Amino acid sequence: MDELEYDVVVVGGGPAGENAAQYAVEGTVVDGRAMTAAIVEGELLGGECSYWACIPSKALLRPVSVAGLTADLPGVSTAHVAAKALLERRDAWVSHYDDSGQQDWAEGAGLTVLRGTGRLAGERTVRVASADGDRLVRARRAVVIATGSAARVPETYADALPWDSRDATGVVEVPERLVVVGGGVVACEAATWMAALGSTVTLVVRGHRLLSRTEPFAGEAVLASLRERGVTVRLGTSVESVRRDSPGATGTGRIHGGTVTLATSHGDLEADEVLLAIGREPRLDDLGLSSVDLTAEDVTSGRLPEWLHVVGDASGGPPLTHWGKHQGRVVGARIAAASAGEVAWEPDREAPVPQVVFTDPEVASVGLTEAEAREAGHDVVVTRVPTSSAAGTGLLRDHVVGDAQLVVDARSRLLLGATFVGVEAGELLHAATVAITGGVPVHVLRHAVASYPTAAELWLRLLEELPRELRTPPA
Ligand SMILES: Cc1cc2nc3c(=O)[nH]c(=O)nc-3n(C[C@H](O)[C@H](O)[C@H](O)COP(=O)(O)OP(=O)(O)OC[C@H]3O[C@@H](n4cnc5c(N)ncnc54)[C@H](O)[C@@H]3O)c2cc1C
Numbered sequence: 001m002d003e004l005e006y007d008v009v010v011v012g013g014g015p016a017g018e019n020a021a022q023y024a025v026e027g028t029v030v031d032g033r034a035m036t037a038a039i040v041e042g043e044l045l046g047g048e049c050s051y052w053a054c055i056p057s058k059a060l061l062r063p064v065s066v067a068g069l070t071a072d073l074p075g076v077s078t079a080h081v082a083a084k085a086l087l088e089r090r091d092a093w094v095s096h097y098d099d100s101g102q103q104d105w106a107e108g109a110g111l112t113v114l115r116g117t118g119r120l121a122g123e124r125t126v127r128v129a130s131a132d133g134d135r136l137v138r139a140r141r142a143v144v145i146a147t148g149s150a151a152r153v154p155e156t157y158a159d160a161l162p163w164d165s166r167d168a169t170g171v172v173e174v175p176e177r178l179v180v181v182g183g184g185v186v187a188c189e190a191a192t193w194m195a196a197l198g199s200t201v202t203l204v205v206r207g208h209r210l211l212s213r214t215e216p217f218a219g220e221a222v223l224a225s226l227r228e229r230g231v232t233v234r235l236g237t238s239v240e241s242v243r244r245d246s247p248g249a250t251g252t253g254r255i256h257g258g259t260v261t262l263a264t265s266h267g268d269l270e271a272d273e274v275l276l277a278i279g280r281e282p283r284l285d286d287l288g289l290s291s292v293d294l295t296a297e298d299v300t301s302g303r304l305p306e307w308l309h310v311v312g313d314a315s316g317g318p319p320l321t322h323w324g325k326h327q328g329r330v331v332g333a334r335i336a337a338a339s340a341g342e343v344a345w346e347p348d349r350e351a352p353v354p355q356v357v358f359t360d361p362e363v364a365s366v367g368l369t370e371a372e373a374r375e376a377g378h379d380v381v382v383t384r385v386p387t388s389s390a391a392g393t394g395l396l397r398d399h400v401v402g403d404a405q406l407v408v409d410a411r412s413r414l415l416l417g418a419t420f421v422g423v424e425a426g427e428l429l430h431a432a433t434v435a436i437t438g439g440v441p442v443h444v445l446r447h448a449v450a451s452y453p454t455a456a457e458l459w460l461r462l463l464e465e466l467p468r469e470l471r472t473p474p475a
Pocket residue numbers: 011012013014015016017040041042043044045046047048049050052053054055057058116117118119146147148149165169186283286287311312313314318319320321322323324
C-alpha cells in the first residue's frame with residue numbers, strides 16, 4: 001500500500017476543512033521547512049455548502065426576493081420569477097457540480113488534495129480508500145476531522161425515499177404538490193423557492209411556531225409571509241406514517257416515485273414529493289474512530305487527544321458555514337503556532353454566533369434571545385422597534401415588515417443578543433456581532449453615528465428606546 005506523510009491531514013474538504021488546512025500551513029515554516037497539509041475529499045472539494053447547501057439555496061432565493069421587492073416598489077416594473085432561468089443561475093453558481101476551481105484554489109494555497117474516503121487507522125494515521133486502491137497517510141503533527149453533517153432521515157420516512165436538502169437545492173423536476181416536513185431554516189427557505197418555482201407547498205410543522213430557535217416575532221413574520229405567498233402551514237402537526245407508490249432512486253432533484261401519502265395527527269396529506277427538513281447530524285460514523293478508542297460522543301464533546309481536532313458541522317456545534325470556517329481558522333492557527341513552539345493568540349471573550357435566514361423577510365440574529373438571556377440569569381433590558389421606523393429602511397420598499405430588537409444586560413450595559421427582521425436584516429446584523437465581540441457598552445454604542453438615510457439608522461432608534469439610565473455612563 002502507498003504511504004504518504006504530511007504535517008497536517010484534514011479529512012473532509014468543505015469550508016471548515018479548507019480553512020483549517022490553509023491556516024495551518026499559511027506562512028508557517030518549521031525547522032526551515034514549509035508546513036505541508038493534505039485534504040482528503042470523498043465527493044466535491046468545497047463541500048455541502050458550495051454545491052448542495054448555502055450557495056445553490058442563496059442563488060435560488062435572491063431573484064425570488066428581488067422579484068418580491070419590485071412588486072412593492074413604485075417606479076419599476078414588476079419582475080416575475082422565470083423558473084428555467086432561475087435553475088440555470090443555480091447551475092452556474094454550483095459550477096455545474098464541477099470542483100476544478102476549488103482544486104485550483106487548494107493547489108494555489110499549497111495544499112495537496114487526496115481524492116477518496118478517509119478513515120482513521122490508528123494514531124495520526126488516515127487510510128484513504130479510492131477506486132485506485134488504498135493509501136496510508138500519516139500526519140506528523142495533526143489530523144483534523146471536518147466531515148460535515150448529513151440530513152436526518154428517521155425510519156418512518158426511509159422507504160418512501162423522501163427528498164432531503166440536496167434534492168431541494170438541486171431541484172430538476174418541480175413537484176406539483178410538495179409537502180415540506182420541518183419548521184426550521186431549511187424548511188422555511190426551501191418552501192420559499194419551491195413555491196416561487198411553481199410547487200403548491202404545504203409545510204408540516206411539529207411545533208407551534210417557525211424558526212423556533214429565534215425570537216417568536218421572527219417566526220411570526222416568516223409565517224405570515226409564507227401564507228401570503230400561498231404556502232399552507234400546518235402548525236402542531238406530527239407525521240405518523242408515510243406511504244409511497246413505487247418509490248425509485250431517480251437521482252438528486254428528480255421526483256422519487258409515485259404519490260406520497262402522509263398520515264398526520266390532523267388527517268392524511270397527499271403529495272407528489274415530500275422534503276424532509278428536520279435537522280442534520282455530524283457525519284462521524286464509518287470514520288474509524290474506534291481505531292483510536294474514541295466514540296462519536298467523544299468527538300462532539302471535545303474529548304480528543306492533542307493531535308486530533310474537529311471543526312465545522314462534524315463538531316456538533318452550530319451547523320453554519322461561517323462558524324465552521326471560524327473554527328477552522330482557530331484550529332489551523334493553533335496547529336501552526338504549536339508547530340513553531342508558540343501559542344496562538346485568541347480573545348478571552350467567546351465569539352457570538354450570527355445567523356441569517358434568507359426568507360423574505362430575512363431574519364438575522366446573533367447572541368442570546370431574550371428567553372435565553374433570562375434563563376442564563378442576566379438582568380435583561382429589551383428594546384424593540386418596527387423595522388420601518390428609520391427613514392433609511394422606509395425608503396427601501398413600500399411595505400416594510402418586521403421588528404428589530406436588542407437584548408442588553410442592565411448591569412454590564414453590554415449587548416447580549418440582537419434580532420433583525422425585514423429589509424437589510426442580514427447587513428444590519430454585523431454591527432451587533434462587532435459590538436458583542438468587542439464588548440462595546442450601549443452608552444458608547446449610541447455614539448456610533450449611522451449615515452442618514454441608511455438602514456443602519458435603525459440602530460439609533462433601538463438605542464434611543466433604552467431606559468435613560470443606560471444611555472449615559474454609570475455614575
Ligand atoms: C440547504 C442548506 C442551506 C444552507 N445555507 C447556509 C447558509 O446560507 N449559511 C450558512 O452559514 N450555512 C448554511 N448551511 C449550513 C452549511 O451548509 C454547513 O454548516 C457547512 O456546509 C458545514 O461545512 P463543513 O465544512 O463542516 O462540512 P461540509 O460542507 O458538509 O463538508 C464536509 C466535506 O467532507 C467530505 N467528507 C465527509 N466524510 C468524508 C470522509 N470520510 N472522507 C473524505 N471526505 C469526507 C464531504 O464530501 C464534504 O465535502 C446550509 C445547509 C443546508 C443543508
